Amino acid sequence: MTTRDDAVGRPLERVDGRLKVTGAARYAAEMPVAGVAHAVLITSTVARARIQAMDTSAAERAPGVLKVLTPFNAPRLPGAPRPGPQEPPAPPAPAPTGTGAQGPAARGAVMRVPTLLQDEHVRYNGQPIGVVVAETFEQALAATHLVTVRYAAERPVLDMASAPKNPPEKVHPLGGERATHRGDVARGLADAVVHVEHTYTTPLENHNPMEPHNTVAVWEGDALTLYDSTQGITSVRNTVAQHFGVPREKVRVVSHFTGGGFGSKGGPWSHQSLAAMAARETGRPVKLVLTRRQMFGPVGGRPRTVQRVTLGADRSGALTAIRHTSTSNTSTLEDWIEPALNQTKILYACPNLEAVYDVVRLNVGSPTFQRAPGESTGTFALESAMDELAIALEMDPIELRLRNHADTDPETGHPWSSKSLRECYRAAAERFGWSKRTAAPRSMRDGRALVGWGMATATYPARRNPASCTARMLPDGRAWVRAGTQEIGCGTYTSMTQVAADALGIAPDRVRFELGETDMPENPASTGSVTMASTGTAVHDAASALRRRLVQLAVTDPASPLSGAAEGDVVARDGRLSLASDASRGESYEALMARQSGRVVEVTTSTRAGPEAQQYAMHSFGAVFAEVHVDEDLGTIRVPRVVTAHGVGRIVNPQTARSQIVGGVVWGVGMALLEETLVDPRTGRYLNADLAEYHVPVNADIGTIDTIFVDENDPHVSAIGAKGAGEIGITGVAAAIANAVHHATGVRVRDLPITLDKIRR
Incomplete structure (x- = not known):
């Protein structure tokens, strides 16, 4: 001992x-590999089509060009998935439902469907349809512009409102069923004295890590080494081995440092296997680095969600019914569903609940995990609705949440492995000065600025694989x-x-x-x-x-x-x-x-995880309090301070754990006020696929972020008692800011991001 x-x-x-x-820290693209050639993707300029021809002759004659790969000359990969023109593959098998071992890997490995030049079909604008390999990156990039493509274009499906929903039997959220029912929602709503029912939307969003996705592929005989920027070396190894029909032990993946991923690098995409294909075809090591524009589409993003939340409560504030539905978009390559209802099932004690997922297929790139996937989008809707219910009840938002505090998991009835949410509310409210808040909208000012204070609950599952x-x-x-x-x-x-x-x-x-x-x-x-x-x-x-x-x-x-x-x-x-x-x-x-x-x-x-994973419900919880200042004339919004308190089990390193929460809050500010991927409704082109037009928070956008960790001893979640702090930091932040904006202005914005035109309407 x-x-x-x-x-x-x-x-x-x-x-x-x-x-x-x-x-001195070497990232994937910086690994010293002798004789490396450089590859650049050729991407489609339409959203739905069949490629009739690609003229590569000018590119092949360009200086330094070694090879141009297209669907017409690329080698057939024995293990590459080949979906039909618009038909996705069969969904993965349902995962175990135990609460203790449901990370994305355990929830059923995400079956990415890459586009590997195996057919001529285009399924979204920006899809990889070719690869140019040259002696230098600049030569390869220049040569991609010399390739001409002739398409037989079809009308893309891009409007989520008019796109048909998947049949219910084809809706497979990761780690759960399409619909969850508890009690009698109709009776619960009939018994309610106060009702709230509104639709909340979140837009397409994209990851923008500092390091773009990249891979260096090196063949030595029949053995392949990939230096890859990834969050999952094992899944990259397994998938690439499957694509090429080689034993897993013949593929080695190395990733000593990754410059941010936030979910987008959580699984393999097209570029890893395309880099390996290019290396094998040229007989040279090949480095493939995505451009910033190619980070939009080929490597996923957060899908759009349309969420309808209905809450019923008695006069004391006790919830009598919750109905929460979420429709999100997927691609025509695979059925990805944003798990936006997970927190609603467990966050509040309510005897009657209905949660239902739907999904529509669009001609956009496949969505994927993006920081706190589901809980970040779902808490925006649920916690905004809870704020609206508090207003209808003329009740303090914290008091409403305390009256509906779930002492056990409402979904399973299991005890929590640990839960310190009450202490999180108390500690954060005290630090924030919540008792000085006046309830009426537009009742607090700082000079010419309208001041708003808002709060929300944060949560994320504590998983162990x-x-x-x-x-x-x-x-x-x-x-x-x-x-x-x-x-x-x-x-x-x-x-x-x-x-x-x-x-x-x-x-x-x-x-x-x-x-x-x-x-x-x-x-x-x-x-x-x-x-x-x-x-x-x-x-x-x-x-x-x-x-x-x-x-x-x-x-x-x-x-x-x-x-x-x-x-x-x-x-x-x-x-x-x-x-x-x-x-x-x-x-x-x-x-x-x-x-x-x-x-x-x-x-x-x-x-x-042992039997305790089936005996206890394991989640982290927290509270987020935000202050906003809104210019009364212009509608511009500033967030001068955010206070959070979290119970995330044992803190191994307070410094790095604090950084995780701060990073999540920063992203939450971006989610609330700035981030939105815009798609041309005619062509499916990503319109703001760069860091000039896709707005993320910068230092000037961020005020004080005060983080509190509540002492929490969890003897069940793991031997070291840690729950993880990487995801929970973003959950609840967008809702807290939206609630603060309403408090400041009296305007309820239910469609993210909250921009000045929505405040001034």
Whole structure:
């Protein structure tokens, strides 16, 4: 056993920080590969068509061009999916319904349907329809403009309001059923004294990580190495191996650093296999980097949602019925559904509930995970409706939520593994000064600015997926720990170092943690806030097993001061093994290893959620309070401060955890006020596919973000008690800002983003 936790819970500086700030951290496209050629995608300029011909002759004659691949000369890939012109593939099988192991990987791996030049059909504007390979990126890019395409165009389906819905039997939300019913909603609404019923919409949005998607593909005989910017090295390996019909062990994926993904890099897309195809066809290593415009369409985004929320309550504010429906768009390649109803099923105690999904197919790129997929869009609708209900009841919004606090999971009846939502409301409201709020809209001012205060509840599931780890004690007494997870900017190198250090009872600088290669022990994708609970538990278990192995070695070694001691009497502390009752009787790991003739001591462990995943409901919760200032004449909106409080289990590193919440709040500000992907209704072209026109928050848009972590002990969620903080930070933020805007102006905006024209209407 270890005697105390010295590293976990400390705001340890990032162990990879120096590498990043000095430029020594190598991202995928920066990996030094000799003789690399450069590839650029050719993308379609129409949204629905059959390609009749592609003239590549001018491109092939251009300086430096090595190869131009199109649907007419690309090799057939034995494992590539081949959907019909407008027909998506069969949906994935339903996933297990247990609450403890439902990250995106466990909910049924997303069956991406890439476009790999295997047919001539165009299904959205911007679809990859060719690849140019040249000696330099500039030569390849220039040559893409020399390719001419002749289309047999068809009229695209782009209007969500008029597009037909999928038949109910073809609506398969990840991890659940199309419809959820609890109690008798009709009776609950009939019994209600107060009703609220409104439609809320969220637009198409796109990820804009600093690092665009990119892959370097290297063939050595029949073995393929991919240096990839990804959140899921294992899923990329498995999918590319399937496409090329090769064993998985023949494909190695390496991703030591990823410059942001936010869900878009959570699974494979077309470019990984196209880079591998180009490398095999040219006999050269090939680097393929997407342009900023190509980040819109080929690598997903958040779909549009139209959500109808109906709430009924008695005079005391107790909810008698909830009806929440959500229609989202998908592509014609696959049936992706934005899971916007998940939080509604569990957030408030209500005996009567109906939640129903629908989906329509449009000629746009396939949607995908985008930070807190579903909960971010769903909390906007639900928490806006709860604010409207509070106003109708003339009740404080916090009081309404407290009166409907769910003491157990309303969906399953299971107890929560831990829940500190009441404390989150109290702590955040106190820090924010909520008691000074006057309820009437337009009743608070700061000079010429209308001031609004709004709040909302935040939530996200606490998930845990199977994970593995290898831990070694080296001859010099240092630990070497490896797990095939990913570093996407969250601080994984640092937090895993802290977990391993405490389990072994050594200082963090005596641990070397490595990740990002598929020949390391397998771990889940870094999505859905699963990494800390999943990989963190695997690291803890492996390091603990290694410590026990070393204790066994010491107590059975006649040369050790601990020889003959009972294993249970030995503790690890400060890099030493010693008796709990007599710290002077012991030795350092280094001294113990010096007698092992230079060999290492190694253990590999695998971990998964146990029966507690079916016995408890596992979620993180929080409260978000926002202040807005609205110019009375212009309608411009500023957010000078946001206060949050979250209960996310054990905090391994307060510094990196705070960064996660701050990043989520910043994105929530963007979701509320700025972000919207615009599509030409005639051509399906993404109109603002760059960082000049797709607006994201900058420093001038962000005021003070004050984050509070409520102490929370969760003995059930994982061995280290952590729930994950990456996703929950954005949930509830858009609703809190929308509620504050209404408080400031008296105008209720139910269609994101909240722009000045909607305020001034």
